[in-house]
Amino acid sequence: LHKLNVLTIIVKVNYQAGHLLMSIYIIAFILGLFFNLVTIGPIIQQICRRNVLGIYLLSLSVSDLLYIVTMPLWIYYFNNNHKWNLGLGLCSLAGFSYYSNLYISIYLLCWISIDRCLAITFPLRVQAFRRQRYAWIICGLVYILVMALHCLVLYLDKLADPLNDSEQTCYETLPMTERIAMFNLIRVGFGFLLPLVVISVCYWLIPTKVQQSRGVDDQGKRKVRLLSMGVIGIFSFCFAPYHILLMVRSIAYFSVGEKQSCNFEQAMYLPFTCSLALSSLNSVVDPVLYVLASNGVREDMHLFCRKNNNGQIAPSSVSNMHILYNKPNLQ
Template sequence: MNATTPTTTTNETCVTIGNSPISDFLMAVYILAFVLGLTFNVLTLYPIWLQVKQQNVLGIFLLSLSVSDLLFIFTMPLWINYYRMDHKWGLGVTSCSVAGFFYYSNMYISIFLLCCISVDRCLVVSYPLHFRRYRTSSYAWILCSTVYVVVITFHIVILWNDNLTDTHDDNNDNDRCYETYPMENSMAVFNMVRVGIGFMLPLLVLAVSYWRVLATVGKSHGLNAQVKRKVRMLSFGVIGIFSFCFAPYHIILFIRSLVYFNNSDHTASGDYCKFERKVHFPFSCMLALSSLNCLVDPVLYVLVSNGVKNQLLLCRRRPPQMGTEECKLTSYKTEKQKVNALI
């Protein structure tokens, strides 16, 4: 959460946001994320649920991702309306806080679930015999529940301590949601912690996990070059998409906090507000870009898997006399099947 109640009581505005094509562009991004995200998540719920019924660990992680994505998607019309009204919220403090709560909760639930999946894939490949007895559906549910509880509790505490005021700025007739300038010292510190624990640490976990996956697969003599190439593409794809959706936002957030700490003059004519005016549009775009993770999750972890695509095609083309059992996703039993599921 990137906005706080202004520390200045003057009539000057640190960042002026008026009517501009920028709002239309941001609205278009959220509309795209809403339509495609809702479509992809709904289409992939059934094959994911089949995996869960088979007590497939990856299926449980995927279902947890989809639930988080859908909760965020259902609040996205509020953000579409916000940018349609040229950064005018008009729906009150509580609705702004609720919309922001689901926005940021989804972001970090997705990030940490991606970490859980990457570590799980790494352990499956590196220690298949030792890890197999611990890798149960209960293990997956506990991990997912822990991620949900920790992230949601953390954001509830933040909103409670801030008394819902740092999200909504109605000073100087702005009526903005999560776009209040300048930020307070406590929020700048929180942003730094958020970048470190919520982005840098998970990115390191992803990189190390997939580095281990690639190293293990590279040494395997039972896999052909095509399978190994697929594993490499999927591994680089995960890190690339993770960086594409989340890195730009967190980098600018980190820079904004640094500039805040390095400038004591937070008035409208000071260097800090001048900087905020320059980066407001890029920062808004990077925040909108992060919303695209809700359509990346199902595409990356379901549609790119040959096993899942084959099952979807089978279910779509099967004659009426075929039973539903033939459409169920089976467990990964061989080394090659495990590698095909690695992402």
């Protein structure tokens, strides 16, 4: 795929889906910023009540906010017909923030599922390990691991300069090379398929166990189903399209080779670019997990507002609010 073909593809995408991509990123920026800022206060309230799940949700929100602040760079990029003139540093920052948020979110959602499953399936055995200290350590390790691996991949794949000076594109390198195709397959396997299998098993075991439990009321069982559907929905809507198309492109490269894959790359470029935009919506739907996991969303919001206004929390209000699975009869 020659440089002229690359430019033709990008112009074609700009004509067909430029405004659509712009709209998706603008919506993700506005709603993601609003939802994360609105829910981060009540989530901190849950952490103050020594709620382990609140730590994972806060880590998700921080990762989302770090990515959201770079979204205007992508909005400008698409509005400028895929021409990046903001310099190498901002291009690297935008790409690093995107990929870090993507896989930090995936692994945190995976660990949330494991934590919920262990808390329900083996409540007594794992109680000693479900402490805030361990939750902070796990979140820190996820951040460090994902960011370190991303830096390592950039170095090994010689992508330290993601800015294509000849075409003025940022992180849009065509054609796909053999090393990148192999890395993409590894990324799909360990960054998406493995967490998806773990999450599916967890949310297959959790409802079964809850349905058999006499100590969980109908509202608790409903929360289990909603939280399960929420996590699976995020994976299906935000993460699956991007990784499926990434896998298809990589397999096609090994099947037909670089020279014969020009037409296929042209056909896949538009849907692949749209799947990148869809994956950015995870920063919007991640805060929904707080809503699905909380038994008293309105009360939490009201409590947070009262604390800001009065500087204190009413003890009677605190006793009425708990995050799902942290009730005594669920641990």
